[in-house]
Amino acid sequence: MRNRRNEKEKQEENLPAEENETAVLKNENTKDEEKDEEEIGEIDDEDEDVEEQDNELFEELTHLMGESVLIVTEASQLNLLGQTSRPIFCGPIVEVERSHLTIDPVTIKILNAPFFQFPLPLSIPLEKIARLTPCFDCSERFPLI
Amino acid sequence: MTLSRSASYSHNVMHDMALVDYFRASIGQRAFILTPSYPFMFIGEIVSLIGDxxxxxxxxxxxxxxxxxxxxxxxxxxxxxxxxxxxxxRIPELNDML
Structure with missing residues (x-):
């Protein structure tokens, strides 16, 4: 693409000398360029769609700030200090970024300590969130099969 | 179908890139990381980012x-x-956590 543009510029520089020849070339180039622009247009549209949808997700999550949520991430299990835990996290969202959200204080569902409150806030990459349900009471008991 | 697949792929890429940027902005800070693969947990200072x-x-x-x-x-x-x-x-000492 860029090369082709450069060629075109070069050809334009030569224009006074070889007017007829370059006029034809220019014509061809314009056609090419139009086609390229269409292609770029399509790609841009797609990117914009994704970005728009991503903004939607970001806004949706931002609306949930301060609300207690239950989040399940993708791993089948985690190992926290030698204890097996389900990747289930509960607590209020205190921060939302494009890459992750942060829960503080966070309850982790360790198999034999299902209401273990972790001593630090925890950030979860958006990419790892398999499911999320808002307005969840973290003291709720449910089976950790 | 291909379009939606590539769109969801773009989401993943965007989130991953944002995460790389976030960690890059955190170079020099201490981090606590849990991963599903062995050895499951790391605590230490972020030194650099090499690719992802x-x-x-x-x-x-x-x-x-x-x-x-x-x-x-x-x-x-x-x-x-x-x-x-x-x-x-502060990230507490390991023994203080449980």
């Missing part, structure tokens, strides 16, 4: 033999994390 791998100077994992060395951790493999910025709660 975080280089961590690991002080603490579950096993002493694996500590006090640099580990490259794939960003996609990080399940949850905490980065200790100045003024944030």
């Amino acid at each position: 791998q975080v280089e961590l100077a690991v002080e603490t994992t579950h096993f002493a033999q694996l500590e006090n060395r640099n580990w490259l951790i794939h960003i996609d493999n990080i399940e949850v994390f905490y980065i200790e910025f100045p003024g944030d709660p």
Whole structure:
């Protein structure tokens, strides 16, 4: 693409000398360029769609700030200090970024300590969130099969 | 079908890139990282980012033999994390946690 543009510029520089020849070339180039622009247009549209949808997700999550949520991430299990835990996290969202959200204080569902409150806030990459349900009471008991 | 697949792929890429940027902005800070793969937990200072791998100077994992060395951790493999910025709660000693 860029090369082709450069060629075109070069050809334009030569224009006074070889007017007829370059006029034809220019014509061809314009056609090419139009086609390229269409292609770029399509790609841009797609990117914009994704970005728009991503903004939607970001806004949706931002609306949930301060609300207690239950989040399940993708791993089948985690190992926290030698204890097996389900990747289930509960607590209020205190921060939302494009890459992750942060829960503080966070309850982790360790198999034999299902209401273990972790001593630090925890950030979860958006990419790892398999499911999320808002307005969840973290003291709720449910089976950790 | 292909379009929606590539769109969801773009989401993943965007989130991953944002995460790489976030870790890059956190170079020099201590981090706590949980991953589903062995050895499951790392605590240490973020040294650098190499592609989508975080280089961590690991002080603490579950096993002493694996500590006090640099580990490259794939960003996609990080399940949850905490980065200790100045003024944030300190990452406690391992024994204090449970």
